[in-house]
Amino acid sequence: MDSLRLERLVWAVLVGLIVAVPLGFLLAPDPTGLVPLALAAVAFLVSVPLVFRAFSYAASPTADPGDMTAEFVVFFAVTLTVRLALGALNFDGFAGNLVSFGAGWIAASYVPQRLNPCRWVTGA
Known part of the structure; x- marks a missing residue:
């Protein structure tokens, strides 16, 4: 495998x-x-x-090992951080959840190109 x-x-x-x-x-x-x-x-x-x-x-056809793990880790970390920050500012409810989900999605979309250590080693 x-x-x-x-x-x-x-x-x-x-x-x-x-x-x-x-x-x-x-x-x-x-x-x-x-x-x-x-x-x-x-x-x-x-x-x-x-x-x-x-x-x-x-x-993706260009996926490397570690891309999915990096995407999920960044998605959950950014979503949780933004959700907690918005909760501290009393911006709760559906809008706060939507904003935090969007921020996590945007951050995770940049991960395979920039934040995967396996790609740093190979120079891809």
Whole structure:
């Protein structure tokens, strides 16, 4: 397995967990039995291949190992930082979420060209 597929698989598993755990433990009728675990396991087994396939289709032909990781790290860091800063200024609600999401999206769009250390080494 090449490093790009491994990176996509790791992120697909993480996104699958993020989807499956709330689905299993918040939507199950009895949060104490085996039903939430079964629902979470089914959601995980369904979501991971779908997310992996979506990541494969969304990847750039010039993608290098580390691009997706750098994009996600920058996206979440910028989104969280802007959201906390706007919350400190009492700019809450949908508009604050939209602004922080947009800032994270814009920052993540510049990552593969500028912030991936793997590209610094190769000079790409």
